[in-house]
Amino acid sequence: xxxxxxxxxxxxxxxxxxxxxxxxxxxxxxxxxxxxxxxxxxxxxxxxxxxxxxxxxxxxxxxxxxxxxxxxxxxxxxxxxxxxxxxxxxxxxxxxxxxxxxxxxxxxxxxxxxxxxxxxxxxxxxxxxxxxxxxxxxxxxxxxxxxxxxxxxxxxxxxxxxxxxxxxxxxxxxxxxxxxxxxxxxxxxxxxxxxxxxxxxxxxxxxxxxxxxxxxxxxxxxxxxxxxxxxxxxxxxxxxxxxxxxxxxxxxxxxxxxxxxxxxxxxxxxxxxxxxxxxxxxxxxxxxxxxxxxxxxx
Numbered sequence: 001x002x003x004x005x006x007x008x009x010x011x012x013x014x015x016x017x018x019x020x021x022x023x024x025x026x027x028x029x030x031x032x033x034x035x036x037x038x039x040x041x042x043x044x045x046x047x048x049x050x051x052x053x054x055x056x057x058x059x060x061x062x063x064x065x066x067x068x069x070x071x072x073x074x075x076x077x078x079x080x081x082x083x084x085x086x087x088x089x090x091x092x093x094x095x096x097x098x099x100x101x102x103x104x105x106x107x108x109x110x111x112x113x114x115x116x117x118x119x120x121x122x123x124x125x126x127x128x129x130x131x132x133x134x135x136x137x138x139x140x141x142x143x144x145x146x147x148x149x150x151x152x153x154x155x156x157x158x159x160x161x162x163x164x165x166x167x168x169x170x171x172x173x174x175x176x177x178x179x180x181x182x183x184x185x186x187x188x189x190x191x192x193x194x195x196x197x198x199x200x201x202x203x204x205x206x207x208x209x210x211x212x213x214x215x216x217x218x219x220x221x222x223x224x225x226x227x228x229x230x231x232x233x234x235x236x237x238x239x240x241x242x243x244x245x246x247x248x249x250x251x252x253x254x255x256x257x258x259x260x261x262x263x264x265x266x267x268x269x270x271x272x273x274x275x276x277x278x279x280x281x282x283x284x285x286x287x288x289x290x291x292x293x294x295x296x297x298x
Contacts, residue, residue, distance in 0.1 A: 034199070035199065062080070116147055137238050148241065152227070154195070175203055212231065
């Protein structure tokens with residue numbers, strides 16, 4: 001599976017329950033600070049590590065919908081094995097909110113409604129590709145609906161995300177993910193996560209127009225959501241792990257994103273001189289260009 005003549009190390013340096021494998025002699029590896037969880041960045045007024053959500057009073061080993069206030073309020077999303085029940089819940093780019101039991105809940109640590117908070121449980125490897133830079137693959141098979149990893153980093157304000165994106169050079173990668181949650185008419189909650197300098201294994205995941213991972217915002221202890229990635233289908237060992245940067249599993253991005261527009265139309269609509277980057281995912285449905293969210297720059 002792994003070439004025994006090569007030497008590997010743990011990219012997380014022991015911060016994850018399972019080592020994140022990377023070849024020790026990998027060239028052009030840019031160092032960054034590893035964090036398993038989101039941290040408070042510039043402009044973020046809430047500490048993501050602070051427990052701000054109420055807990056349930058359940059004393060059962062695993063919470064039941066009929067008696068747990070967490071599940072009654074937000075619905076049961078995991079089955080008894082901790083697998084996401086409805087993996088197609090975000091096919092259109094929109095989904096219902098996911099809330100796990102938290103530190104204030106009195107249920108067992110093994111409650112089925114505690115999944116993302118348990119952290120990395122799969123063996124992942126970061127490796128170098130021929131034409132897409134760094135990538136991530138699983139060393140074992142992954143079952144559809146399984147939690148794979150988070151996309152963690154600095155949680156920053158809109159203003160800071162805009163400043164950072166405008167300061168980037170054309171050859172630099174843009175790691176900033178913008179999540180918009182609609183909770184009613186004209187009510188939108190925005191979360192900006194940037195793992196460029198402080199982040200986890202999720203920062204090495206590539207985009208695909210036909211991905212095998214699905215991103216969902218999951219709240220555990222804090223009102224700040226965790227950007228959790230689940231297997232959208234059964235995934236083979238050593239298969240590259242990818243997600244759709246636009247947020248829609250079926251490559252149907254929200255209206256704010258411009259991945260489905262022609263390059264000519266996009267260039268005509270832009271005045272900041274930024275160039276769209278080519279997509280090398282190789283999918284038959286490839287849109288030819290990486291998704292680009294211009295709303296951060298407005």
